[in-house]
Amino acid sequence: MSDVEEKKEKKTLQEKKKQWEDTTVAKVNKRFPELKASFSTSSGLPVDRLCIPSFDEPSYMEKLGFPGEYPFTRGVQPTMYRGRLWTMRQYAGFSTAEEANKRNRYLLEKGATGLSVAFDLPTQIGYDSDDAISRGEVGRVGVAIDTVRDMEKLFDGIPLDKVSTSMTINATASVLLxxxxxxxxxxxxPLSALTGTIQNDILKEYFARGTYRFPPKPSLRLISDIFSYCGKNIPKWNTISISGYHIREAGSTAAQEIGLTLADAICYIETAKKAGLNVDDFAPQLAFFFAAHTDILEEVAKFRAARRLYAKIMKERFGSTDPKSMMLRFHTQTGGVTLTAQQPDNNIIRVAIQTLAAVLGGTQSLHTNSKDEALALxxxxxxxxxxxxxxxxxxxxGVTNTIDPLGGSYYIEELTDRLEAEAEKIIKTIDEMGGMVSAIEQGYPHREIEHSAYLYGKSIENGERVVVGVNKFVEEKAAKVAIFSAPEGAEKKQVDSLKKIKEERDxxxxxEALALVEKTARGNENLMPAIIEAVRVEASLGEICTALQNIFGEYTESFN
Amino acid sequence: MTENTEKKNPIRLLIGKVGLDGHTRGVQYVAHIFRDAGYEVIYPGLRKSPKQIVKMAIEEDVKAIGLSFLSGAHIPLISEIMDLLKDKKAEDILVFCGGVIPDDDILILKKMGVREVFTPGTSDKIIIEKVTALFADSSDEEK
Incomplete structure (x- = not known):
């Protein structure tokens, strides 16, 4: 290549940046102006919105492109945090709806910008608080919700048009929604004003999280029904949060986290397409959820690789033409498994590093774990x-002042390529097995994760992997930590209140409403209207799920 | 490795979950390291009630039940298991557990008769040693 041609190439990338600023950025800036007119370092040097290579980089456009444009490697929004910070959303919930409402109001008062509701296990699996199977679990890992009256108490004094709510609910997502x-x-x-997310990601429950209720096929139908209902009625709602977080927590590597999560996404999209939905009608409402661990640079590369790979899948595999469908928007939570019960103050540092990983990786919202979570809530x-x-x-x-600050680092770019390639391999394996449902039936994701978790555990045991305070710099005498204990008597209170509602309602x-749920479950109509009606007349979560189970059956894991 | 590796009839353990909690990373890891150490491990899967766990433990003639908790429901669920073992006159089946269990609760569990409680970060070596020692103790008692 001659010098003249090289100069021309270089000019082209600069020109392309100018073009991006004049179009993509200008458009967004008009509607959501950047938070400041100019950005600078803490000592006063100017900070550019986006830095690009100053030399010829032929693969730049293909691999990285510009923020807010395909393939979204550098971020999904054109101005990222210069326009709006990520949503600071702390997962919370325990005991009864009244208690959880207090914690949520406390978080909003301290500056949280969204809510994230944790439900107890009976609610997540679809059993009422008075069910024998719920004994000991009511209000334990989250708030207990039996009927719409509990939900009203949970959001008492919280205006649903102002606050966005994320709900970690999967098997029973349709009922909680x-x-x-x-x-x-x-x-x-009005429904059009509601913003928020339901996790609604059943597939990972079968191999990484465990709160399934119905078998995969009817569960996927419920998910398609939600996509379709929300597409028409709640356009700003994220209908699913396809979650790598729990896959990672269960023991996967970073590459497995991307590969298995995107394979789940592919399964949901294929199901919805088979149900007759047009990909660009529902895909803009799909969201993702990943973990942030302490190996900060690998994590940053992971988020970037996931964005690029998803964009490619949407465009090439599903023929999407809407850029909004190709954007991988994600929530992040710092890694629960990285917290140690020993020397819990050390966890503050881990969480800070993981926070940086999520932000440098371009997250849209973030939950930071508390230092005492290896001990209790x-x-x-x-x-x-x-x-x-x-x-x-x-x-x-200052890391928010420029977009994708680590982009262009030789190490980060190589790691991004590598993680993308590894994840693609996993997706290919699952395709060859006949898709995710069939892979789950064959025990593939479960086995892969368990194997990685075993190797991880062994590497701590033999000292190859250092965990400060656990296998190095160990202190014999543990400091006494004041831990949270949930108010006593939540279970009894909840059971009594459910009993009262069951006496009072019609x-x-x-x-009639439950019969309609059953009838609809038997046919092909969208289930959401029947479920909403049942909720409205105060049918309980357990009753609605029993009606669904009568038709759908119950899932039990197999070990082969 | 423990002596158990060489024995022809390895000691049987039931290692699993009780209740609705779906966190399986820890329990599967522990099941794995006990197998590595020569034990025969039965892992019954998720969502087992205390009744199911006790029934299975008796039928399978295990020497001990090891349970993992990350949902905070350890006290009511273990208490039910201890009562059931007593009812069924199967108190010779030892119980140990692990997971996210606050210090104060460890004392309560031990009072109920739980032999060992392992909190996060406990090394494989210590888990195997302490559980293996339980059987050494009980066989001493038999003599």
Missing amino acids: AMYIVVAEKQGV PTEDTVKLALRTQQIVALES DKKVA
């Missing part, structure tokens, strides 16, 4: 500290 819809109606909030003070960690990174560190209406 229905309850949220009915609460919004009661608050006088967090206290108000430790939750506040975790939130403050995000606020310091957001407002003091049994005939409940029976």
